[in-house]
Amino acid sequence: MSATDEIDLAAPADPPAGAATSDDPIHEPAPRPRRFGSVEALAVLLVLLVIFRGPLASMISSPRLQTWTTVFVSVLVQAVPFLVFGVILSAVIAVYVPRSFWARALPKHPALAVPAASLAGVVLPGCECGSVPIAGSLIRRGVTPAAALAFLLAAPAINPIVLTATAVAFPNNPEMVVGRGVASLIVAMTMGWLWLRLGKAEWIKLPHRPDLDGMSRGNAFWSAARHDVMHAGGFLVLGAAAAATINVVVPERWLTSLASNPVLSVLALAVLAVLLSICSEADAFVAASLSQFSLTSRLVFLVVGPMVDLKLISMQTGVFGRRFASRFAPATLVAGILTGTLVGVILL
Template sequence: MPDRSSGSAFPPPALGDSLARGWDEPDEGLPPSDWGRPRGPRRTATVWLFALFIIALAAANAWLTDRLTNEAFLAWATIFTAISLQALPFLVFGVALSAALTAFVPVSFWRRAIPRNSALAVPVAGAAGAILPGCECASVPVAGGLIKRGVAPAAALTFLLAAPAINPVVLVATAVAFPGSPEMVVARFLAALGAAVVVGWIWARFGRTGWLRMPRADHDPDASKWRVFRESMQHDLMHAGGFLVVGGLAAATLNVLVPREWVIAVADLPVVSVLVLALLAILLSICSEADAFVAASLTEFSPTAKLAFLVVGPMVDLKLIALQAGTFGWGFVRRFVPLTLALTLIFTFVVGGVLL
C-alpha cells in the first residue's frame, strides 16, 4: 500500500478529513521539528558561522581594547552589552519551554482542548497562547499541525499570533524591561490578544480552505521526544540568538549614530513614530522574548510607539513571513500578513491611547 507521506500516489488529505474520521484516531505524532528550518549542511554551517563570530569577537576584544576608546564607541558597546545581557536569560528560558512544548505535548491535546465551533475556538486559542509559551519559530509548525488534525484554521492561526506575543515569558520580560510601568505589560497583553482574536474571527468568516497550502509531514516517526527537544532547542536558540544580536546592534547604533535631532523630529510625530517603530520591528525580526529590552532602549519614542514595536514584531516580521510562506504558501501570506499588520496597528493606537 503506497505511503501517503512519502509519495505522490495520493493527494494530500483535506483539512476536514480529521473531523470526518472522528476524534478517537491515534495521534500521528508531533509536528515535524524541522518545518521551515534549514537541514543538513546548512544547519551545520550556521553553527560554525556563529562559533567563528564568537571567536572573532573575542579576538577583536583582546586586540582592540586599548585602541577603541572613543566615547561614542564605548557608549555603543555599553548599550549593546546591556541589551544582550538583560535579554539572554529570557531568550534561553523561552526557547527551552518552546522546545518542550514541541517535543512533549502531543497535538491531540490541542485538538481535544479547542472547541470545534470556530467562533468559540478563536478566543480559546488566544487564551491558550497566553498560558503556554512558544516562540515565533515554533508557532508556525505547531499551527500547521493543529490544522492537519482537524482544528479550525481560524483557531490555529489565532494561536500562531497569540503564543509568541503574550506568553508568560514575554510578559515577565516586558515587566523587567519596563520597571515601574505595569501599564506597558497590560497594554501589550490587551493589544496583542485583541488583534489576534479579531484576525481569527475575520479569518473564520471570510477565510477559504484553498488559501492554505498544507505541508507534507516528512519527519522521522521513530525520533525520540528527547531528540526532538534537543534539535528544536538547538535550532531555535541559534536562530533567535542571531536575531537578538542583530536587534541589539541596531538599537545601539540608533542610539549612538543617528543624530539626536532626527530622532526627536520623528519621535515627536505621534502617528509617524508609531509607524516607524512598527516598520523597525518588522525589519529587525527580534525574538519576542527579547524585543522588550530593545524597545525600552529607544528612549526618545513615546510609549505608544514602543507598544507598536512590541505588538507588531511578534506577529509580523521578516522571518515569520518567510516561515509562513514556506508552510502555508505565498497565497496565504498575501492575505494574512496585511490583515494582521492592519489590526495590530489599530489595536496599538486604541490601547496605547487609552492606557499609555
C-alpha cells in the same frame, strides 16, 4: 577461419574501461569534504581577534563605540535568560504534549474556538519561532484554521515569559504589560474571526509532514531547542546591534523630530519591528532602549513584532504557503498598528 581465430572468438571480451572486475578491490566512496561550519568560523574569529587586538582596543576606546557596546551588551544580558528559558519550555510543549490535545480541548464551534485558542497561547512560553510549526500541526489535527492562526499570533505575545520580560524592561510602567497583553489578544482574535469571514482554504498549503516526525522524543527536543536558539538568538543579536546602532549613529535631533510626531513615531516603530525581527522574549528590552519615543509607539512596536516580522513572514511562507503569507502578514500589520495605537491612547 583458423583455430586461433576460433579461440579468440570464444574468449570473453575485455571489460570496458573503468568497469570493476571480480579481481578488483571494491572501492568505497570517497569521504565528503568537511564543510566550513560554525566551529571553524568561531576559530577564525578568535584568531582574527588575537591578531588585530591592538587596533580593536584603540577603536573600542572611542566614546561612541563604548556607548554602542554598552547598549548592545545590556540588551543581550537582560534578554538572553528569557530567550533560553522560553525556547526550552517551548521545545518541551512542542515535543511532549500530544498534538491531538489541542483539537480535543478547543470548542467545536469555529467562532468560539478562536478566543479559546487565543487564550491557550498563555500556556506556550515560547517565541514566535515555535508557534508557526505548532499552528501548522494544529491544522493537520483538525483544528479550524481560524483558531490555529489566532493561537499563532497570541502565543508569542501573551505568554507569561514575555509579559514578565516586559515588566522587567518597563519597571516604572506596569501599564505596558497590561497594554501589550490586551492589544495582542484583541489582534489575535480579530485576525481569527477575519479569517473565518474572508479566508479561503486554498490559500493554505501545508508541507507533507512536520519536521520532527520520525525522531525520538529526545532527539526531537534537542532539534527543536537548537533550531529556536540558533534562529531566535541570531535575530536577537541583530536586533540588539540595530538598537545600539540607532542610539549611536542616528543623530539625536532626527530621533527627537521623528518621535515628536505621534503618527510618524507609531509608523516608524511598526516598520522597525518588522525589520529587526526580534524574538518576543527580548523585544521589550529593545523597546525600552528607544526612550526617545512615546509609550504608545513602543507599545505598537511590542504588538507588531511578535506577529509580523521578516523571519515570521518567511516561516509562514514555508509552512502555510506564499499565497497565505502575502495576505495574512499585511492584514496583521494593519490590525497591530491600529489596535496598539488605540489601546495605547486609552491605557497609556
